[in-house]
Amino acid sequence: MLSKLDKRLSIDAIVGxxxxxxxxxxxxxxxxxxxxxxxxxxxxxxxxxxxxxxxxGPDVGxxxxxxxxxxxxxxxxxxDHYPLEPHFRAARQAGLPVLELDExxxxxxxxxxxxKLPFLPTRVGIGTDxxxxxxxxxxxxxxxxxxxxxxxxxxxxxxxxxxxHRSDERGNVLTLSPDPFFDELMARAARQVxxxxxxxxxxxxxxxxxxxxxxxxxxxxxxxxxxxxxxxxPTSAAPDYQLDLAHLKTYVDSAAxxxxxxxxxxxxxxxxxxxxxxxxxxxxxxxxLPVPVY
Amino acid sequence: MxxxxxxxxxxxxxxxxxxxxxxxxxxATGIGPLPRLAASLAKETFNPALQMTEGETWYxxxxxxxxxxxxxxxxxxxxxNYDRVFATLWGGKRHAMVAPVxxxxxxxxNISVIGDHTKPKAAMLGARGFxxxxxxxxxxxxxxxxxxxxxxxxxxxxxxxxxxxxxxYRNGSxxxxxxxxxxxxxxxxxxxxxxxxxxxxxxxxxxxxxxQVQDNTGFPLSRPEHIPATPAPSADQLEVIGRLDPNQLxxxxxxxxxxxxxxxx
Numbered sequence: 001m002l003s004k005l006d007k008r009l010s011i012d013a014i015v016g017x018x019x020x021x022x023x024x025x026x027x028x029x030x031x032x033x034x035x036x037x038x039x040x041x042x043x044x045x046x047x048x049x050x051x052x053x054x055x056x057g058p059d060v061g062x063x064x065x066x067x068x069x070x071x072x073x074x075x076x077x078x079x080d081h082y083p084l085e086p087h088f089r090a091a092r093q094a095g096l097p098v099l100e101l102d103e104x105x106x107x108x109x110x111x112x113x114x115x116k117l118p119f120l121p122t123r124v125g126i127g128t129d130x131x132x133x134x135x136x137x138x139x140x141x142x143x144x145x146x147x148x149x150x151x152x153x154x155x156x157x158x159x160x161x162x163x164x165h166r167s168d169e170r171g172n173v174l175t176l177s178p179d180p181f182f183d184e185l186m187a188r189a190a191r192q193v194x195x196x197x198x199x200x201x202x203x204x205x206x207x208x209x210x211x212x213x214x215x216x217x218x219x220x221x222x223x224x225x226x227x228x229x230x231x232x233x234p235t236s237a238a239p240d241y242q243l244d245l246a247h248l249k250t251y252v253d254s255a256a257x258x259x260x261x262x263x264x265x266x267x268x269x270x271x272x273x274x275x276x277x278x279x280x281x282x283x284x285x286x287x288x289l290p291v292p293v294y
Numbered sequence: 295m296x297x298x299x300x301x302x303x304x305x306x307x308x309x310x311x312x313x314x315x316x317x318x319x320x321x322a323t324g325i326g327p328l329p330r331l332a333a334s335l336a337k338e339t340f341n342p343a344l345q346m347t348e349g350e351t352w353y354x355x356x357x358x359x360x361x362x363x364x365x366x367x368x369x370x371x372x373x374x375n376y377d378r379v380f381a382t383l384w385g386g387k388r389h390a391m392v393a394p395v396x397x398x399x400x401x402x403x404n405i406s407v408i409g410d411h412t413k414p415k416a417a418m419l420g421a422r423g424f425x426x427x428x429x430x431x432x433x434x435x436x437x438x439x440x441x442x443x444x445x446x447x448x449x450x451x452x453x454x455x456x457x458x459x460x461x462x463y464r465n466g467s468x469x470x471x472x473x474x475x476x477x478x479x480x481x482x483x484x485x486x487x488x489x490x491x492x493x494x495x496x497x498x499x500x501x502x503x504x505x506q507v508q509d510n511t512g513f514p515l516s517r518p519e520h521i522p523a524t525p526a527p528s529a530d531q532l533e534v535i536g537r538l539d540p541n542q543l544x545x546x547x548x549x550x551x552x553x554x555x556x557x558x559x
Contacts (some may be wrong), residue, residue: 010476029376056420076420083419092407092417100406105382123469124426127402127456129411148464178351179375280497294350 001192007104007171009224011273014194015041015217017224018159023051025110025155027162027183027192028235030057030242035163035176035196037231042068043269053155055106055181057235058251061087062269064096065261072096073155075103079248082293086255099133105183114188115271119151126150160190163232165214165240166206166242167197171222172216174206177238184216193221196228198240230277230286238293242289298528302480303328303544305460305499305554306534308527311336313391313434319343320431321379322386327360327543329391334359334538336522347374354480361541383423384430386471388439391434391478392424396443396450399493399513401457401474401486401551403435404450413450422455428455432473440479440510440545447512458491480548482507483524488516497524501556525553 009017009251012183015038018024028034039059042050049070054060063069065087077088092098101109102124112120121139125131131138131150139151162183167172173195175183187193210216231237234247254264277283310332322337322344322548324330330349334357337344348358353372363511382388394403395418405424409415427433433455437444449459457474460466477484477493481502488494494516500523508515527535535544545551 074420078419084417089417092416095413100411100421102421103376103423104384104426107377107380119374122426123429123471125423126429126469127453127459127462127472128425128428129426129453130421144346178373181376294348294361 005168007222007224008200009194009226009227011037011041011196011226014224014226015036015047016043016190017194018042018047020047020157020250021049023053023156024052025157025160025186026059027160027181027186028054028057028059028232029051029055029179030076030078031051031182031235031248032057032179033163033177033181033232033233034235034238035228036235037163037196037228037230037242037273038161038163038194039063040269041122041273043265047065052158053106053186055103056085056086057261058248061251064088064091065255068098072282073096073099073101073106075101075106081245081248081292082252086252089118092257095098095270099135099169100130102130105152106129107185108152108187110182112152112154113156114185117154119153122152123149124152129288149197154273157190158192158195160186160193162187162193162195163199163237164230167195167225168201168203168206169225170203171195171216171219171225172203172208173197173217173219173225174211175216176214176240177248180216187217187221192223193217194226195270196222196226198229198231198237199223200227207228230283233280233286238291238294239284241286243292244280244286244289245292297373298526298529298532300554301544302499302530302548302552302554304532305524305526306480307331307335307535308476308531309483309497309524310391310436310476311339312320312433313476313478314341314389317341317389317432319345321345321382322458322541323347323388323390325392326388326436327539328547329393331535331544338533338538343532345372351375357538359538359540361367364540369443372486380426382428386431389432389475390427390435391436391476392427393436394424394455396446397435397437397477398446398450400449400459401491401493402450402453402456402459403457403540404452404485406452406454408451421452424454424458427455428472429431429469431470432475434474434476434478435478437479438481440481440507441525442462442510442512445511445513458486492516494518494520494550497522499524499527499556500554501558525555
């Protein structure tokens with residue numbers, strides 16, 4: 001069988017590759033470089049019962065508000081400038097099942113999966129309530145120190161969803177922001193990886209001899225790629241564009257009542273990706289957003 | 295000689311800066327305006343070797359004021375992406391001052407949930423990096439409101455950062471990296487130098503009594519024979535703080551920006 005090297009898909013076609021009950025890792029970090037166009041497409045789909053793994057921001061909030069999550073594996077969910085994510089809070093307070101981790105444990109669990117190991121040892125979690133969750137086991141160092149450590153289990157993903165800045169049609173990708181977060185580990189921990197890219201370009205335009213440091217993963221890992229200009233909005237995809245703080249406020253306000261959520265959903269979710277951009281003010285407005293202060 | 299006027303926020307910044315005095319060349323992280331200004335003051339005055347970020351991704355040569363940026367862009371001296379921050383903290387080369395929601399007599403803290411973890415009364419952030427921070431590098435704490443909702447009886451609702459609680463460790467001993475240093479509040483400075491790391495009152499803010507602090511704490515505090523007053527900021531320190539905080543964020547932390555000296559006039 002010939003492998004398919006043209007991996008271009010539409011956003012909805014990517015969602016068509018997902019199925020109920022999957023464990024899905026979502027790249028980025030809180031308010032930065034979240035594959036939001038894909039998340040919105042999941043909200044429009046019939047997908048359900050997902051286990052979501054994320055350094056969480058509005059991706060988790062939206063999926064939780066829409067009842068898509070069966071279980072959340074997380075270390076935090078935050079909008080940074082609004083530290084408490086209102087949709088996540090509501091879901092959590094209604095009893096959304098979780099595995100709560102330390103940020104570094106989440107990293108370690110993905111790394112174990114990426115290395116095809118059952119676990120990686122760590123001190124993180126010792127002395128806390130994190131390790132009272134039933135999944136955790138300890139392991140004793142076989143060396144002279146004999147230290148008891150936490151065996152952080154591998155977090156294996158069915159799918160990783162990532163947002164990148166550039167890609168060619170084969171899935172050679174560039175992540176241009178200064179902090180790549182843990183997208184690479186998400187990709188390596190997953191059976192399939194789908195990316196949205198700000199811009200699809202010919203391979204030569206990736207300028208890999210100079211930009212290779214921004215190429216986090218090999219195309220052999222990438223299953224499909226969709227062009228999604230402003231696909232991270234309202235989160236940032238710096239240096240292309242910054243966080244939309246005004247929209248974040250609109251988003252936060254949407255948790256105030258079922259009516260507010262329905263109105264937000266109608267205006268910003270139940271619209272085609274092409275119409276979303278107009279709904280949030282257009283390309284010119286988003287590219288002109290100022291650099292936020294953290 | 296006229297008495298210097300200083301605010302409670304400025305008193306807290308100066309007291310909290312002491313956390314980093316003897317740390318040498320490490321990453322100083324202060325979460326929230328006052329801990330961040332405290333780390334900045336330490337770096338600008340007595341410990342210039344401290345490394346700090348601009349709050350996001352870059353190490354900067356000088357501390358960056360919290361809030362909107364003014365003037366020239368800060369000089370960058372390195373990359374502080376999360377992967378490297380984890381590497382740094384696991385290596386122990388960091389001292390963080392964070393602002394938890396609850397703390398107990400063991401120094402265990404909580405930022406995850408109030409109530410039951412399965413179905414919380416109030417869901418907050420999640421444990422973030424607290425578990426890992428607590429067993430790998432020194433940690434200090436800031437509480438804007440010292441009361442019994444924050445300084446709880448028993449244990450915190452969900453232990454996010456480890457403390458000196460022997461029941462939680464095999465053989466009763468905590469990992470070597472556990473090193474809790476200062477607690478700075480609106481009433482006092484406390485540390486962990488009581489018997490078996492019990493929380494001890496180290497200094498009282500001017501006009502505050504030990505009894506007031508104890509009454510606002512849900513567990514017995516260790517009381518040394520003599521408790522000094524928290525030192526007032528010097529004129530030089532107030533000048534540096536003014537420069538480090540041109541947006542005056544320090545005035546927004548305590549309601550009404552009260553004076554630091556609460557002795558009856």
